[in-house]
Amino acid sequence: MRCLCSLLLLVGLALSGCTDGPGAIRPGQVAVSSTATEIDYLTEVQPILSRRCVACHSGYSAPCQIDLGSFAGLERGGSPRTVLDRRRLAAIEPARIMVDARTAEGWQKKGFAPIIDGETEAGADGTILGQLLTRRPHGSAAAGVESPATDGNACPLGAGEMATFLAAHPEHRMPPGLPPVTAEEQRVIVAWLAAGARGPGPEELARLTAIPARDLSSVGNWEDFLNRQDPKHVMTSRYIYEHIFAAQISFASGTGALYELIRSRTAPGEPVVPVPTLLPYDDPGGLFFYRFRRIYADAGASASVVFNLGGEQLKRVHDLFIRPEWLMPPHRVGYAPRFAANPFSTFEQIPPEARYRFLLDNALPILQSCFEGPSASAAAALDVLDDQFWVMFLSPEYDLSVRLPGFLMNDEGLLGVQRSARPVGETVPLDSIRQLRRETVVFARQRSRLYDIFFRYQGRGYEKIWRGNRAEDAPLLTVLRHAATASVHKGGLGDLPKTMWVLDYPLLERIYATMVAGYSPYGSAERRMAARVRMDGLRQEAETQFLDFLPQAQRRDSLQYWYGGMDLQELEASPSSLPARIQFATDDAKREFVEYLVHHHFLVDTGIDFDGNYLEDGEQYPDLLPEYRNIDDVLQGLRAAAAPETSYFTAGDDRQDSLAYIRINGTERGDAVVSLVLHRWHDDVTVLRQYQRLNPSRNRVGFFAGFIGAAPNHFYTVDADELPAFVELLRAYQTTPEADERLAKYRVDGGDERFWEIYDWFQQRFAEDGGDRVGAIDLGSYARPAI
Known part of the structure; x- marks a missing residue:
């Protein structure tokens, strides 16, 4: 199942009851207490959004462009268009948070609808987010039921549109196919909305964006290097910027802070004012400076690339670009589109x-x-x-x-x-x-x-x-x-x-x-x-x-x-x-x-x-084992089940997971994580065919200790003493209802009451063992039924 583009139907703030109108409280709905004004956004609200919403609602893939990783994303609101939608034919206006607009009013002028601003006297129920929390229609779909993915009106943004949409689509729920958040988490969100949905103040924002002391020298040294005005440095800086602008920058200092490298109208030491060009080689239209801006928004991990500029990187760049003699006398090159898009022309002298x-x-x-x-x-x-x-x-x-x-x-x-x-x-x-x-x-x-x-x-x-x-x-x-x-x-x-x-x-x-x-x-x-x-x-x-x-x-x-x-x-x-x-x-x-x-x-x-x-x-493929005591045993058994004759991975239907995370409980060194990665066989992938030529009979599978990727189709949990039965099920799988029922014992479907508990366990391990990958495990590809 994938995150559906229906405004906040994937927000992750599910409601277990229904109401007939503003202010009415139905069974299961949490009333707003008089302590609503005490709700703090940074310590109480954003952590809920980060745990339950960012897994779908962040970055370019966010349905309806609703990014819930920061208050700036909430202020941007929602758009009728999702960016990564293969059905979209026309180009759309760029809408990068803290770049293309910086206020709720600025986003509304660009066609975004507010989701947390409403009539003050109406409280939470006067906002679109509040309506989704308090006007959920009768007969809403149970957890685990997938909503339609191709609704003609997938992003209803007006208050009237939302009410009409929810009445016409009772099968929709938040998040679709997953259990609701707790009553306490729901109470916090509703109370915060009712109190006016205030975000962080200036002092709090200053703390969020401040550069840690251990990174100050690295940021200063790099900004000094990148903003030198002799032609050799200018063209070197331009080459580096155009090749790392899309990544998150780390200085490997142990602070955990990440940055984005941007072109700013302001010099180092002043607040950053981004140059809002679409592509990195677009003409900036005047004086600019390369600046590092700290990233404080939470995001999904599947599209988070970390580029390390710490250690000896600055010296290495100097040795590669500045020390050698260039092919031509160093000179500045303009941004004429005909040449700027071609790196071989632009950087010919290097x-x-x-x-x-x-x-x-x-x-x-x-x-x-x-x-x-x-x-x-x-x-x-x-x-x-x-x-x-x-x-x-x-x-x-x-x-x-x-x-x-x-x-x-x-x-x-x-x-x-x-x-x-x-x-x-x-x-x-x-x-x-x-x-x-x-x-x-x-x-x-x-x-x-x-x-x-x-x-x-x-x-x-x-x-x-x-x-x-x-x-x-x-x-x-x-x-x-x-x-x-x-x-x-x-x-x-x-x-x-x-x-x-x-x-x-x-x-x-x-x-x-x-x-x-x-x-x-x-x-x-x-x-x-x-x-x-x-x-x-x-x-x-x-x-x-x-x-x-x-x-x-x-x-x-x-x-x-x-x-x-x-x-x-x-x-x-x-x-x-x-x-x-x-x-x-x-x-x-x-x-x-x-x-x-x-x-x-x-x-x-x-x-x-x-x-x-x-x-x-x-x-040859390894042999099956009678018992599994440690991760090496586990991997041997799973790889034994990966032999080509195994039918489980060659079924060739929509039950197959391309990526799944398996939790093995009770090994000698504690619980372990194994990633199942299906390698689907394509007879070819050329566009000349214009369709995928899949050959499931030749599919293969790999089992890896730890995490591969960040967007699993499913979670599985298997006790160590049940591994022989699980491995045998994979090895001798038959496409029958009985086999599916046996597999379901280990599979964590969206309707499982334990879902968020299991997700949190994987997320914690991902944060500890995921290496350079940072952010939330992406639920945009979480699907049912399973393999």
């Missing part, structure tokens, strides 16, 4: 090696920004990604765009802004897609010819793959698609994937430009389709660059296999004619190649390795 090494230093957050951001949502480019693939990088020493930088400028016209595709309804004519795709692959062909000439007598060996330079480097990354979201992880996770990517500098730069710097979630369907088509071509280019390392005789066959037997001429794919440099000992060159890299090539200090899901050549 040595490509400096740019590429900066991206490699930060490969994990850079690719997380690409594949975990709004462009990789179900509304945009997600459908052109396989469910699991590994990413490697060409070493800068062998990247011809680094060694021969003039090549990039020779083909700069091929790398600028791509024109849009014109959709008809929710689809685009195939001839329009083919034309867009041809434009994308032109550069790939030119690049391939250059490599064919330059390395004609050498071919490519293992040494041409980047091995990493520091322990924190990530020379091998795993991208996992979870149906409606995706996640990126260091190392080779899961068994051997169908496809692998090798990225060089121009390819990595274009992926980032397509998916992040040049992508606006507020854009039209034409722009979304243009990003999807370009990403389709870039994916194919990355795959063929990997194939360049394999024997010539296997390249075309491998590519055809990856694309479900498509005619390569139709695909416009052109495998390289480079000779094979590596002498493979087996017929499985893909496996042999990556195993050599992991065991012998990647820098040992990086810790790159396969995880327990990977089966070496000839290795």
Whole structure:
């Protein structure tokens, strides 16, 4: 089940009773006490919203743009439009909190409806939020029942519209399909509304936005560096800003504080006044300064990418960009749209090696920004990604765009802004897609010819793959698609994937430009389709660059296999004619190649390795165990149930979870968390087909200790002594009502009275063990029925 776009029907503030009108109290409704004025927003109200609402209502994916992570989000209110809605055809006006407007009145002028402001004498019942709390109609759906996802009037914003909507849709409830909050939590919200819904005062806001003492020097040093006005610093700062603006910034100081890097009209030391441009390379229209603004709003974790600027990062940037001699005398470059959108033109003077090494230093957050951001949502480019693939990088020493930088400028016209595709309804004519795709692959062909000439007598060996330079480097990354979201992880996770990517500098730069710097979630369907088509071509280019390392005789066959037997001429794919440099000992060159890299090539200090899901050549799935005492036993048993003949993961219907979290109770070291990740098999994912070619019989599954991603479809709870029965159920699953009933014993459906207790347990563990991921576990993909 997903969060539905129906104003605050997902707010998380459920009401267990009903009323007939303002002020009437029905059974189960909590009356407002005389202590209403004592309700404090920061200590009493926001914690409830953060625990129960932010899981759906935050960021670009918030239904009706209702963001409940801060009082500023409540003041913004609701919009008739949800940003990440694949059905939306026209572009909409940007509505970024604390950027595009700063007051409730400013948001109302932009078409947002207030949800907490109403007639004072009417109290809580005079607000839209109050109506949802006090006018819930008779016959509301029971917990666990999913509401319709395609209501024609999904975001009713006026008081009259809301009453009419609720009367016409009695099956809707808050949150849909999940239990209500407690009576005490409901009382707090209603009392706060009745008292006027006051937010934090100036002093409280100052405390929320204050920079901790331990971060002051880092913020000061970075702002000093980024705002120096000599051309070399100006262009370096511009490059860095355009590549980290979408991330949350950490200085790794132990404060836990996160920041956003923005362009401000005001200098350091003054209150930040954002320059409200839509894209990072849009013309700021006058003097501006780079500033760090502390983030205090709570948000979902699935789209939270953290970029570390602490430690030696500032020195590293100085060594990469400032110390070397540039290709041209440093000079400022303007913001003319024709050039600003093309990073190869804008930053031509900066040595490509400096740019590429900066991206490699930060490969994990850079690719997380690409594949975990709004462009990789179900509304945009997600459908052109396989469910699991590994990413490697060409070493800068062998990247011809680094060694021969003039090549990039020779083909700069091929790398600028791509024109849009014109959709008809929710689809685009195939001839329009083919034309867009041809434009994308032109550069790939030119690049391939250059490599064919330059390395004609050498071919490519293992040494041409980047091995990493520091322990924190990530020379091998795993991208996992979870149906409606995706996640990126260091190392080779899961068994051997169908496809692998090798990225060089121009390819990595274009992926980032397509998916992040040049992508606006507020854009039209034409722009979304243009990003999807370009990403389709870039994916194919990355795959063929990997194939360049394999024997010539296997390249075309491998590519055809990856694309479900498509005619390569139709695909416009052109495998390289480079000779094979590596002498493979087996017929499985893909496996042999990556195993050599992991065991012998990647820098040992990086810790790159396969995880327990990977089966070496000839290795078999582990055996079942009679009992499970620790997490290693648990993982062995679950992985035994992942053998290909298992029918549980190949059912191929809507009961399957792409991502699930399993709580194992009672192991030797306490309760444990295991992530179930389903790798759905796509015969191909190219836009040329315009539909997903799923092949459930070839699905695979991975089991991982801890948390993968942040948007599960379901939670499961299993006692350790019941694991043999649970594992056997997975291993020998049959699609029958009896099997479903047995599985339901372990599955936590939305109607389960324990739901919030279990969610809170997972959330606490996520905060403790989730690594760099911060925020609330996302419930936007929580579904029923289960697998």
